[in-house]
Amino acid sequence: xxxxxxxxxxxxxxxxxxxxxxCVQDMDHExxxxxxxxxGLGLRLIYFSYDVKMKEKGDIPEGYSVSREKKxxxxxxxxSASTNQTSMYLCASTGGVRxxxxxxxxxxxxxxxxx
Amino acid sequence: AxxxxxxxxxxxxxxxxxxxLDCVYETRDTTYYLFWYKQPPSGELVFLIRRNSFDEQNxxxxxxxxxxxxxxxxxxxxxxxxxxxxxxxxxxxxxxAFGNEKxxxxxxxxxxxxx
Numbered sequence: 001x002x003x004x005x006x007x008x009x010x011x012x013x014x015x016x017x018x019x020x021x022x023c024v025q026d027m028d029h030e031x032x033x034x035x036x037x038x039x040g041l042g043l044r045l046i047y048f049s050y051d052v053k054m055k056e057k058g059d060i061p062e063g064y065s066v067s068r069e070k071k072x073x074x075x076x077x078x079x080s081a082s083t084n085q086t087s088m089y090l091c092a093s094t095g096g097v098r099x100x101x102x103x104x105x106x107x108x109x110x111x112x113x114x115x
Numbered sequence: 116a117x118x119x120x121x122x123x124x125x126x127x128x129x130x131x132x133x134x135x136l137d138c139v140y141e142t143r144d145t146t147y148y149l150f151w152y153k154q155p156p157s158g159e160l161v162f163l164i165r166r167n168s169f170d171e172q173n174x175x176x177x178x179x180x181x182x183x184x185x186x187x188x189x190x191x192x193x194x195x196x197x198x199x200x201x202x203x204x205x206x207x208x209x210x211x212a213f214g215n216e217k218x219x220x221x222x223x224x225x226x227x228x229x230x
Contacts, residue, residue, distance in 0.1 A: 031216055033217060033218075035220075040124075040222060041222060042121075042206060042220040042221055042222040042223050043206065043208075043218075043220040044220075045217055045218070045219075048217055058217065088158070090160065092160075092218075094216045103162060103165055104150075104162070104216070104218060105162070106152075106159060106160040107159070108157070108158055108159045109158045109159065111158075
């Protein structure tokens, strides 16, 4: 079974703190994604990566950055957390054309609260 | 630009009733994929189905069925003889058939099954 894990289920941070959200997948997937989920807005794509050290902006990248130094790990970084970044963050991965093409596997999510 | 509309924000039905969740999409692509995901109270998104735009056959899986109609750009989801375990938020999503596989989600429908 594909497994996507996220470092924390719940996180509480203060305004201005630097926050790292970690995501790891164990299926050698090429593509990885970060979404945020807010009531009434569904899931919105923040950033995605289709290879190591490669990244592309999604629909709402402002205030976020990402890092992918290894294929299995994709980190979301909030350089200076703000209260409007309080949300549920979901990581996902897909295998690309070789495997699990177009079927995204999701992690359990991290509920981040910024005070 | 791609767009997915789930007009039903919340639905409540009594157990054993049938219920249909609506999904309407917009895309300029001629080839694309449509998805349904379930998000139970635990938070993790669970993949339910993927449908290629070339395949308009309806699909049935146990109590679940999906009706894809390209002419109306709809991909509706029906649960027959609903059960309390079906209570969840359901998301419809759309992706390109080729390329980076990023998903465009609808805003979700919260389904509550009343015992």
